[in-house]
Amino acid sequence: xxxxxxxxxxxxxxxxxxxxxxxxxxxxxxxxxxxxxxxxxxxxxxxxxxxxxxxxxxxxxxxxxxxxxxxxxxxxxxxxxxxxxxxxxxxxxxxxxxxxxxxxxxxxxxxxxxxxxxxxx
Numbered sequence: 001x002x003x004x005x006x007x008x009x010x011x012x013x014x015x016x017x018x019x020x021x022x023x024x025x026x027x028x029x030x031x032x033x034x035x036x037x038x039x040x041x042x043x044x045x046x047x048x049x050x051x052x053x054x055x056x057x058x059x060x061x062x063x064x065x066x067x068x069x070x071x072x073x074x075x076x077x078x079x080x081x082x083x084x085x086x087x088x089x090x091x092x093x094x095x096x097x098x099x100x101x102x103x104x105x106x107x108x109x110x111x112x113x114x115x116x117x118x119x120x121x
Contacts (some may be wrong), residue, residue, distance in 0.1 A: 002083040003092050010036055010079050013093050017100035025108075032058070032073045032107055039080045053081050054099040062109030075103040 005013075014036060018026070040052040058073025077099055086092045102120050115121050 002080075003086050003089055005079075005083060005089065005092060007036070007079070010077075010082075010092075010096070013096040014077060014100060016093070017097040020097060021101070021104060025104075028061070029104065029107060030061070031070065032075060032104075035074065035076045036079050037076055038078065040076075040078050051081050052078055053085070053095065054078065054103045056103040056106035058107065060107060060109035073107055075100075075107070077103075 014034065018034070021029070040050065040055065042048050042050040054075065054077045056073065056075050059070060064070070077096065082092060082095050082099065086095055098120060102115055105115055105120065112121070
């Protein structure tokens with residue numbers, strides 16, 4: 001049975017996870033908006049059973065060229081998917097932290113492969 005958590009409690013877990021990012025790195029997070037949504041909706045070309053816990057959409061810092069027109073990058077956490085993978089509230093807090101770190105790492109240009117090797121997969 002998935003863990004139950006209000007939107008406010010989930011948002012607080014996301015805020016707590018962001019607070020764990022060292023200030024030197026947090027200061028370098030530029031032009032990023034964070035969102036929480038219920039569930040990822042796969043694109044038409046994706047497997048309809050695709051489940052994501054989080055998603056980074058944007059231009060990583062390592063690939064930016066000073067585009068003045070760039071919209072903010074977007075990091076989305078998918079609440080229902082995270083709750084369904086967890087058995088306790090503490091599991092949710094830990095998974096939110098892992099997911100936030102994972103998606104922020106993409107903002108810094110770190111690949112999924114490297115994140116998996118580092119244990120943040």
